[in-house]
Amino acid sequence: MRATIHNPILPGFNPDPSICRVGDDYYIATSTFEWYPGVQIHHSRDLVNWTLVRRPLERASQLDMRGNPDSCGVWAPCLSYADGLFWLVYTDVKRFDGNFKDAHNYIVTSPTIDGEWSEPIYINSSGFDPSLFHDDDGKNWFLNMQWNHRTESYGGAPKTPAFDGILMQEWNPVSKSLIGPVRNIFAGSEQGLVEGPHLFKRNGWYYLTTAEGGTGYDHVVTMARSRSIEGPYEMHPQVHLITSKDHPDVPLQRAGHGQYIETPDGQFYHTHLTGRPLAPHRRCTLGRETALQKCVWQDDGWLYLEHGGVVPAVEVPAPADVAEIKKPSKVETDFDSVELPFEFQWLRTPVPERLFSLATRPGYLRLFGRESIGSWFEQSLVARRQEHHAFRAETVVDFEPDTYQQVAGLTHYYNRHKFHAVCVTLHEKLGRVVTIFSCNGDFPHGRLSFPVQSGESVPVGRVHLAMEIRENDLQFFWHADGYRVWRPLGPVLDAGVVSDEGGRGEHGSFTGAFAGMFAFDTSGRGKEADFDRFSYEVL
The missing domain is CATH 2.60.120.200 (Jelly Rolls)
Structure with a gap:
């Protein structure tokens, strides 16, 4: 019998999971906000057992959050691998309440996960939740949501107009800078509050997953695709790939913000953040945790949860039969x-x-x-x-x-x-x-x-x-x-x-x-x- 993945796979405060596979090794990077060192990276070889292996942002030149308000700091990192290097993109948010975020985006690299990571390269400050997509033609594309300060969107009361679409611009690793035009490629769905973009390519299609609905109980993973990386992007038939927003009684709530991954033998999974509220007040004392869902590609060329619908499952099939290593009590x-x-x-x-x-x-x-x-x-x-x-x-x-x-x-x-x-x-x-x-x-x-x-x-x-x-x-x-x-x-x-x-x-x-x-x-x-x-x- 195939082993089971028990969600959440990373319990406790581990939000905004970005997953990356290199050979038989899987890595998940999660947000750390004001906690130091910055970014948690967990490792697994089976998607069942995960071990914390690195927090790469450990020097003042990479990250200094003195003065950052609560819930600021490192938001939504993106981890990828290309050209013999691990690439980590992250935001250092300097403000939360009020109209402004002051979100600065950077890239660091390392030939190994557990080695020393490079000095940061400043990218831009137009919004948060950056990601880096390495296309098969050798080009690299930098994405982030665009923040519009001309709105009544304050900390604790987000408004859709502040989340002004997903920006994309080419990244040149030689000049270590963004080049070419800035394009707003995706406005999001009617759910609003579009953020957390991740791109991947399959069978000639560019697929874009984003987080929407805010990071509370209306959170979702939205999916869209296009033949051109610049768009226009058409919506998934269900619009949302993963969400619990219409199912308040299921165990995994606040499901959204994740990334797609393929196993070496051609199986498909998608990470997402989640919360497990306690009755009677629906408060998530463990914060936002990381979960993983088994997916399938259907004949229409779209990705779906293997068990059907959009609601995340607590238990999903693992890629192979493997023993779960119990952690000490x-x-x-x-x-x-x-x-x-x-x-x-x-x-x-x-x-x-x-x-x-x-x-x-x-x-x-x-x-x-x-x-x-x-x-x-x-x-x-x-x-x-x-x-x-x-x-x-x-x-x-x-x-x-x-x-x-x-x-x-x-x-x-x-x-x-x-x-x-x-x-x-x-x-x-x-x-x-x-x-x-x-x-x-x-x-x-x-x-x-x-x-x-x-x-x-x-x-x-x-x-x-x-x-x-x-x-x-x-x-x-x-x-x-x-x-x-x-x-x-x-x-x-x-x-x-x-x-x-x-x-x-x-x-x-x-x-x-x-x-x-x-x-x-x-x-x-x-x-x-x-x-x-x-x-x-x-x-």
Whole structure:
């Protein structure tokens, strides 16, 4: 019996999947937004088992997002292979709210996925979601959506007129520049909000897939084709290849934005992003994830989902019989290496040595207290993706604050408006305490609440911190070093607010939830906090 692909194939925050095959190897690049290093690349040889192998944008010259607002940064990369090189096209978005996006597009290359990637080549700033198509005549074509600022399209409330079609221009790899006329080749369907273009060629036809409908519950993959790369493009008989927009009860919602791929033996698949909402509020706490659908070509020369219709399936046939490798239910990190474990990232800055060190105190992750939790510039927060609706995270912190302005702890984090944190700090009367900071999506102010007020006094020594998330519920725990009984701290909190739809709602933000360690010192003295370990366990 043929193996099964279980969707999502990349759980947790892994949106806008661009897939590329080189021989028997498949690679998927996904957006990372404000998280550093930029772009996640996963590898597979069977489309069933995937491993994170690279985050290529790792130097200041390639990516510096200090000051980028929440949900800005790296949008919708495109990964391709031609002429002995991997090509990665990406956008660094510098603004979200208001009429402007300030979206700058770049290309980097590498002969190998896991090697060092080149210095970036600036391309244009006319819109976001760029892609690069290598035609069989040797020409290369650069595509991106065009952003029209003359509209009432603001962050959280997108309007169709701002998404002004798909632009295409020839890319010259010798001059490393765009050449020739700029053409608007596709206005999109009546669904509107056209973005995320990807081109491929088959049997003399140019096929264009785009994302439409915004990245919420009306999201779709739209398909069109033309005999000429310049168009005009005719719509797919169904208009949309993949969507859940008219089926609110299916497991995979928000389906859209993906790319077509063929296997070496002539089977056909299409990636797409998806979300798995939790009842009763339909909030996607895991953000936008990556899924994969089996497709077929029919006699009319159009691609269709193999199982029929447009609604994505949770389980689809794999290309061949292969065993699925089960991931461990618990991952424990002891910080014994001088390199940060691969599952962790930080926010915005290309200067991580200002935020953390694994060498200063061997066996510990040392965080240097910088700006406040939620800063857009220099925030000491090291975290990993939430990949399950129910999990437990634990850490141990060695931290002796001198003032209430120095804080360190464990957080369930989305952005500066949506997070919960259990932390150690100093109180003028109680001494060192463990307490809770919470921000329930209060946009634009980001006001904190303090569910346990001043908190509970903590004896001398290290402090063990934990949190359990069970779908929409979060409970914090703690105990002092030398004790073995976990004590709950505070009430059950709303974990569902740490989601795409939390706070100001759909389209207001679109990344994903993280669990991690943080420290800040708003006195400016850079007080350090040492973390002995971190564990993530599926419940």
